[in-house]
Amino acid sequence: MSYDGPIxxxxxxxxxxxxxxxQRHWPLLxxxxxxxxxxxxxxxxxxxxxxxxxxxxxIVDQVIWHYSRFETPATTIRFDPTPNILGDHFSPxxxxxxxxxxxxxxxxxxLVAQGVLFALSIVPVFLFARRRLGPLPAYCFAAAHAxxxxxxxxxxxxxxxxxxxxxxxxxxxxFMDGRRWAWYGSCIALLFLVKxxxxxxxxxxxxxxxxxxxxxxxLASILAGTIWFILVMKVFIPxxxxxxxxxxxxxxxxxxxxxxxxxxxxxxRDPLGVLQALVDPPQKLLTVFATFGPFALLxxxxxxxxxxxxxxxxxxxxxxxxxxxxxxxxxxTLSPIVAMAAADGLRTLAGLVGKGRARYxxxxxxxxxxxxxVGLLPASPLSSLARPGFYRQEDYxxxxxxxxxxxxxxxxxxxxxxxxxxxxxxxxxxxxxGDPPETDYVIACKGMSxxxxxxxxxxxxxxxxxxxxxxxxxxxxNGWVVLERPGANRSDGxx
Numbered sequence: 076m077s078y079d080g081p082i083x084x085x086x087x088x089x090x091x092x093x094x095x096x097x098q099r100h101w102p103l104l105x106x107x108x109x110x111x112x113x114x115x116x117x118x119x120x121x122x123x124x125x126x127x128x129x130x131x132x133x134i135v136d137q138v139i140w141h142y143s144r145f146e147t148p149a150t151t152i153r154f155d156p157t158p159n160i161l162g163d164h165f166s167p168x169x170x171x172x173x174x175x176x177x178x179x180x181x182x183x184x185x186l187v188a189q190g191v192l193f194a195l196s197i198v199p200v201f202l203f204a205r206r207r208l209g210p211l212p213a214y215c216f217a218a219a220h221a222x223x224x225x226x227x228x229x230x231x232x233x234x235x236x237x238x239x240x241x242x243x244x245x246x247x248x249x250f251m252d253g254r255r256w257a258w259y260g261s262c263i264a265l266l267f268l269v270k271x272x273x274x275x276x277x278x279x280x281x282x283x284x285x286x287x288x289x290x291x292x293x294l295a296s297i298l299a300g301t302i303w304f305i306l307v308m309k310v311f312i313p314x315x316x317x318x319x320x321x322x323x324x325x326x327x328x329x330x331x332x333x334x335x336x337x338x339x340x341x342x343x344r345d346p347l348g349v350l351q352a353l354v355d356p357p358q359k360l361l362t363v364f365a366t367f368g369p370f371a372l373l374x375x376x377x378x379x380x381x382x383x384x385x386x387x388x389x390x391x392x393x394x395x396x397x398x399x400x401x402x403x404x405x406x407x408t409l410s411p412i413v414a415m416a417a418a419d420g421l422r423t424l425a426g427l428v429g430k431g432r433a434r435y436x437x438x439x440x441x442x443x444x445x446x447x448x449v450g451l452l453p454a455s456p457l458s459s460l461a462r463p464g465f466y467r468q469e470d471y472x473x474x475x476x477x478x479x480x481x482x483x484x485x486x487x488x489x490x491x492x493x494x495x496x497x498x499x500x501x502x503x504x505x506x507x508x509g510d511p512p513e514t515d516y517v518i519a520c521k522g523m524s525x526x527x528x529x530x531x532x533x534x535x536x537x538x539x540x541x542x543x544x545x546x547x548x549x550x551x552x553n554g555w556v557v558l559e560r561p562g563a564n565r566s567d568g569x570x
Contacts, residue, residue, distance in 0.1 A: 102214065103201055107194045110221045114190030114230045117457050119183050120465060121231065122496060124472055125523060127182065129495030129506055132233035134160070136182045136499040139169055143176035151503050152495055154527075162315035165307050166236040168268040182234070182496045189238040193230065196242040196411050197221050199249035204418035206252070208425075212441035213418070216370075220414035222448040223369060224455055225406030231456035233496075235404045240269045245411035247280065248379065256292055263296065267303050271312060271324065274304030275385045276408075286378045308335050327393040342392075352392050359391045359399050366409055369447045371440060374413045376420030382412045417444065471522050474553035478518055481550045481557045486515040491534065493523045507534060515563035517541055521554035 121127060129152045138148040138160045148160045148169070157163050175184050200220045205213035220226070229237060247262035263280070266273045281296030308324075325334050330352070331345075332338040342349050354360055366383075367374055374380050386409055390398040398405050421440050425433035452458060459465045479497055482488055487503035489511045498504050498518075505511040507519060508527050519538060525531045541558050542548070550557035 103198065103217065106214070106218060106221060107197050110197060111191045111194035113457060113460060114193055114226075115187040116190075117460055118186040118190060118230050118233075122182055122186060124468070125475055125493050125497075125520075127233050127493065127496045128526075129490070129492045129499070129504075131235060132182050132185065133492075133495035133499040133504070135169065135185060135234050135236075136496055137501075137504065139172050139176055139185065140180065140500040142170045142173035143180070151505055152499065154506070154508075156505075158317060159315040162312055162317075164236065165271040165312050165315075166269060168239050168265065169236060180500060182499065185234040189234050190230065192238040192242055193226055193407070194221070196245040199242070199245040200411055200414050200418075203245075203249045203252060203415045207418055207422040208437050208441065212421075212437050215441035215445040216414055216418050219370065219444045219448040220410055222452055222455075223410045223414065224401065224448075224451055225366065225410045227455045227457050228402060229404035229407035232403045235407075236269050237404055237407045240266065240273065240408045241411060243269065244276070244382075244408060245415065248382075248411065248415050251280065251284065251292075254289075259292070263299070271307045272304070272385075272389060274300040274302075274307065275389075276300070276382065277303070279382050279385050283378055283381050286381070305335070327395050327398075329394060331392070349392065353388070356399070362390075362399060362401055362406075363387065365401050366406060366413060369451065370413050370417035370444050371447065373418075373420035373424065373440065373444070374416035376423045377416040379412060379416035379419055382416075383409055386412075471520070471553040471555070474555050475520060477552065478520075478550045478555040478557050481559075482516045482518065486563060487512075488516040488518060489514045490518045491520060491523055492526055494518055494520065507537065510537075513560070515560050517546065517558040519556055
C-alpha cells in the first residue's frame with residue numbers, strides 16, 4: 076500500500092495554508108519590504124556619495140572580508156591596529172555575513188543586510204501588538220517602529236552589529252510573551268554573539284520574567300546572562316588580545332574604576348554618584364524623553380520597560396559624550412523594546428478605562444503614535460530620499476571613483492576616513508592621521524571631512540612629506556590626489 080498520496084495531500088494542505096497566511100498579511104509584507112528597500116537605498120547611496128566612514132563601516136568591511144577568506148578577523152583601520160577584532164568588540168555573529176562576500180563582496184552588501192535585518196524586526200512588533208490590540212492598531216505600531224528615529228539614525232550611520240540585535244530582541248520579546256521557550260532560548264543564544272554587553276540585557280529579560288511570575292525561565296535568563304557577561308569580559312576577549320594590550324571598554328567608565336570588579340564595586344558603594352551621572356548633563360534626560368515620547372509615553376505602563384534600563388545605564392554612565400545624545404546607532408536596540416512596551420502599556424490603559432471606551436482609547440492612541448513618528452520623518456536623514464539630487468552623482472564624486480581605480484586591489488594604502496570603506500577589502504589600509512605606516516599608495520580629497528585631523532592642512536603636510544620621500548602624484552582632479560610610492564605593487568590591476 077502506498078502512502079505517497081496522503082503525504083502529498085497533507086504537504087499540499089500545509090503549503091496552501093502558509094500561502095494563504097502570507098496573502099492575508101500582505102500589508103505587513105509590503106511594509107517590511109518597503110522599509111528594507113528604503114533603509115538599504117539610503118545607506119547605499121550615502122556610501123556611494125562618499126558619506127560613509129572607515130569608523131565603523133570600513134572596519135567591519137575589512138573584518139568580514141577576512142572572515143570570508145577563513146582568516147583571523149583583523150583590522151588595520153582602528154587608531155590602534157587590531158590583530159583580532161574579537162579582542163575589542165566580541166561580535167562573532169558578524170561571521171554569518173561572510174558567505175555573502177563570496178558572491179557580493181563590498182561594503183554595500185553590509186548596508187543592504189543591515190536594512191533587511193532592521194526591517195525584519197517589524198514582524199514581531201506587529202505580531203506582539205496584534206495579540207494585544209488587534210490588527211489595525213498593530214499596523215500603526217509596526218509602522219511607527221519602522222519610522223522611529225532611533226532606527227533611522229542607525230541606518231544613516233554606516234553598519235553596526237546592532238543590526239542583529241534589533242530583530243533578535245524583538246523576536247525574543249515576542250516568544251517570551253507567548254511562552255515559546257525553545258524559540259526564546261534560540262534568540263537569547265544568538266543575542267549572546269552580537270556584542271560583549273548583551274549578557275546584561277539578557278539578565279534583564281530574566282527580571283521581566285520574574286515580574287511576570289515566570290520563575291524558572293526568569294532565573295535561567297539571569298544566570299545565563301550574568302555568566303556569559305563574565306566569561307566574555309574575563310575569558311573570551313582577553314584570549315583574543317595581544318599580551319598586555321588592555322580592554323578599551325572599561326576606559327569609558329574610568330570615573331568608577333579600571334575593570335569589571337572595580338567598576339561594579341565602586342558603583343554599588345556610591346549610588347548617589349551613579350544617579351548624578353545618569354542625569355547630568357540634562358542632554359541625557361532629553362534623550363530619554365525623545366525615546367519614549369514618540370510612543371506617547373505608553374511604554375512606562377509595561378514591565379517590558381525594564382529592558383531599557385541596561386541600555387540607558389551603559390550609555391549614560393559612560394564618559395563618551397557621543398553616547399548620550401540622539402545621534403548615531405545607540406538608540407536602535409531600544410526601538411523594538413519601546414514599541415512593544417508601548418503596545419503592552421496601551422492594553423493596560425485600555426483595561427483601566429472600561430470596555431465601552433477601550434476601543435476609542437486604543438484606536439486614538441495608535442493613530443497618535445503613528446502620527447508622531449510620521450511627523451518626525453521630515454527631520455530624519457531618510458528624508459533625503461525625497462530629493463532628486465540625492466540620486467545624482469556630483470563631479471567630485473565621479474573623480475573619486477577615477478582616483479580609486481588607480482589603486483590596485485592588494486596594494487597597501489593610507490586614506491581619509493570617508494574614502495576607506497571603498498578600499499577596505501585588503502590586508503593593509505590605514506587611516507590617514509598622524510604618521511601612518513608607509514604604504515604603496517596615499518589617497519585624499521580636499522572636499523571631504525578631514526576627521527580625525529583638525530583640518531585638511533594637516534593632510535596636506537603629510538602629502539608634502541611623502542612627496543619629499545619620492546612619492547609621485549599619479550592622479551589629481553577636483554580636489555582628489557593619489558600618490559604612489561616608487562616600486563609600488565601594480566601587479567593585480569585596479570581595486
